[in-house]
Amino acid sequence: MLTNVTLEEACELITGNLIPLPGQSVALAEAAGRVCYQDIYAARDLPPCSQSAVDGYAVAMGDEVCNQFQLKGNLGPGDYPDFSLAPGQAAGVVTGGPVPPGTRGVIPWEFAEVKGEYITTTKALNPGDNIKPRGEDFRRGDIVARRGNIVGPGLVGVLAACGNGKVKVFARPKVAVLGLGRGIVPYHAVPAPGETRDCNGPVLEVLARREGAEVLGVETAGHMESAGGRECLKKLLRKADVVITTGGAASGAYDQALDLIRQTGARVLFWGVRIKPGSHSGAAVLDSRLIVSLSGNPAACVVGYHLLVAPALRALQGLDPQPARFDAVCKNRWPKKGGTRRFVRGYISRNQNQWQVNFLPGQKSSMLRSLIDYNALIDLPAGHPPVEEGQRVSVIPLFTL
Secondary structure, three states: OEEEEOHHHHHHHHHOOOOOOOEEEEEHHHOOOOEEOOOEEOOOOEOOOOEEOOOEEEEOOOOOOOOEEEEEEEOOOOOOOOOOOOOOEEEEEOOOOEOOOOOOEEEEHHHEEEEOOEEEEOOOOOOOOOEEOOOOOEOOOOEEEOOOOEOOHHHHHHHHHHOOOEEEEEOOOEEEEEEOOOOEEOOOOOOOOOOEEOOHHHHHHHHHHHOOOEEEEEEEOOOOOHHHHHHHHHHHHHHOOEEEEEOOOOOOOOOOHHHHHHHOOOEEEEEEEOOEOOOOOEEEEEOOEEEEEEOOOHHHHHHHHHHHHHHHHHHHOOOOOOOOOEEEEEOOOEOOOOOOOEEEEEEEEEEOOEEEEEEOOOOOOOOOHHHOOOOEEEEEOOOOOOEOOOOEEEEEEOOOO
C-alpha cells in the first residue's frame, strides 16, 4: 500500500485499475446526457430529397432569363410530386416540402404574382436559390457522433430524423455512499446529543448523479460495531461499481475506514494524499469494484470527490478522466501562504473576455459555507505565497458555466 501520494499518483492508481463499463441500448428519449458507446453513422440522407427552404413556387429555368412561368400544380404539406417540371413551368411548394424534378430554384411567394395559370416575378433568381439539396446536412454513412461523445439535444434530433429509436451508450456507474463517522445519523433523523446529521451523503448523491451515475443508496454505519460495518460495506460492494465512504479515514483511535476495507479483502491502492483539504483519503479495489474513502469533514469530502471520484466516474463511462483547467484572474486576496498543495473553493465568472475567480469565505474543511456558491477549485501549489488581487491562478471548473 502506498501512503501520502501526490494527487496525480492517486488519480493514476484509481483510473489504471478501472475498465470502462459495457454498452447498453436505451430509448432515444432516455439517451440525453449519456455517453455514446460507439461511433454513430447517418442511416439516411438528410434531407432525404431536395426540399424547398421557403413557401413559394418551384420553377424550372432554361438558359434564357425568364420572369413568367406556367403553373403546373400545387404541393401542400405532406404531398410528394408525381410530376416533373420542364423549363418555363412552376409548382406551388411549402417550406420543407419536396420540389418536383427539374426544379432550378424557388421563388418566395411574396415575390410572385399569380394570374390565372401563370406566375410572374420581378426578383432575379439564380439556380439553387431557396433549395435544400438532398444530403445537404448529412449523407448516408456520414459520422454524426463519436464514441465518447455526450448525447445532447441536437444529436437526439439528428438520430430522430434518421429513424433511430435506440442509442447504444455506456452503462451508468452504480454508486453507493456509506457514512462511517462516529455519531453520524441520517439527515432526516433527529440527532441525540452528541450526534450529527449526515450532510455528506446527500451532497455526494447529487454530485454523482451530475456525473452520470446511478446512486443506489446512501447509508450510515458509524453507529455499528466493526462486524456490522464490514457486512454493510460488503453488501454495497455486491451491487455497486463504486462505493464512497466518508469519515473514519484518518488514523485516530475511532477511525475504521481502512480496517473495514481490508476486512472485505479489497486491495488498498493508497492511503493519504498530499493535498488540503482532503488529505485523509484513500482508495481500494475489489475485483472490478472501486472503493474511495473520503474525509468526514464536508468541504474536504467534496474536494476529495471532485479530485478522486469524479475522474473515476468519467473513466467508467469512456470519458477523459482529467478535468479541464484554465487560468483566471483573482478578484480578491487569499492571505495565507502555502505548505501542502491546496484546493480552494472559488466562484468563476466571465468578464471583459477573461475569466475571473473569487476566493469564497468559509474555507475550513469542516465548513459548509463555501459549498453553497462554489463552481470551481483553485489549485494553489505547495509552498505558494499569499495570492494578491489581480494575480492569475489555475482553476478547475466544476459545473456548466
